[in-house]
Amino acid sequence: MLSVNNIAKKLNLKVAAGNKGLEKQIKNIDISRPALEIAGYFSHYSSDRVQILGMTEISFFERMLVDEEREDRSKRLCRKETPCIIVTRDLHAPLELIEACNQNNIPLLLTETNTTNFFSQLSSYLEKELAPETNLHGVLVDVYGIGVMITGESGVGKSETALELVKNGHRLVADDNVEIKEVSNNVLMGSAPELIRNLLEIRGLGIINVMTLFGAGCILEEKRVMLNVNLELWDANKTYDRIGLEHKMVKILNSEVEQRTIPIRPGRSLAGIIEVAAMNYRLQHMGYDAALEFNGRLNNQIQKNGGLNNDF
Incomplete structure (x- = not known):
């Protein structure tokens, strides 16, 4: 099984909150960027996936939401089945999210890597580690x-x-x-x-x-x-x-x-x-098959002579 602690060590992630949940198991190979959820739409929230927050999500969280909404979104992001939340680009995690992660034992991890590159790295790692x-x-x-x-x-x-x-x-x-x-x-x-x-x-x-x-x-x-x-x-x-x-x-x-x-x-x-x-x-696999070439020669010989001669 793959734990949050495994990916934290493998990808050099810093732990910002939720230390008690580092042994939580990651079972879903898919990754989510919860942009709609931060805006308040949780009807199809894939809570069992690793959640990644980049520049877009963090800036919307800090600039477009009031204090009560930040607290509400943070709590709703941190569900029991959520393995972890990762903030990219070395961005500062919102205080409300840090508190929610500590309360629910959801590891909050930080990375200096930009969101696109980190998404690719994590996806490749999960595909390999969680493969049948x-x-x-x-x-x-x-x-x-x-x-x-x-x-x-x-x-x-x-x-x-x-x-x-x-x-x-x-x-x-x-x-x-x-x-x-x-x-x-x-x-x-x-x-x-x-x-x-x-x-x-x-x-x-x-x-x-x-x-x-x-x-x-x-x-x-x-x-x-x-x-x-x-x-x-x-x-x-x-x-x-x-x-x-x-x-x-x-x-x-x-x-x-x-x-x-x-x-x-x-x-x-x-x-x-x-x-x-x-x-x-x-x-x-480069396009050449000696067996097919021989079979073609044999068929040509048969057509040419009207049948097999003693050479075959």
Whole structure:
């Protein structure tokens, strides 16, 4: 859960009143600027949101309202479910608002940042912290700028493959347990739990610290999950995609990620295959697809010869 104290520390906010309410939880990702409410219209007041007061709201509050109205608006802004009120531009908070916040234990916070920039900063922070999240068993690696989530049964070789990728100059994000947040539609951000950050478990060897062994350039704190490579033991009775026209998707939370299933067999370079998979993914999203090109050539050959010849 995210408390008011968390955002106060993260965004360097000063506490002007309502200290006893700093542990209040923020549950709504949306933010409000209560301009109409200060004017007296509270019919649709979103009281469970963080409230931001900028130059417009403060100047109207001080210049257009009499003492009784200021006191009334302040009390009505400070409802039980209101997480906090933030005043931007290092403006002086009205005394009536300070008193109301202290009486109702609503934190009143101050920032030097202008309203537009602060609104953007806070919105991005809340979207990330309050995003839906889950944990997946796998390894997340940054390969040529593509966030590759390596999955498969325990002991299939996920961590060993990640180690080989790190040795090839790629960056480890998380091993074994990946925390994933859905920060927006089809945007999944993966990171490692603090307990296992920078660590890899290699069976027969134990726990190794990737940053200590290979340097800070081989680890990454967070990466968008863009491609899922699922490792499985070779099954002679199973038909695997040999051309690449099939685009299977796997659902994580409410988003979908492209999935490639790689069968494991002695002698196969899994790290090399994953590197190629990442480069091919990038090319496809740039508009080039080798599988479609081959399919087009094949269709042209069929039309030209009136059927398949022995070359196919």
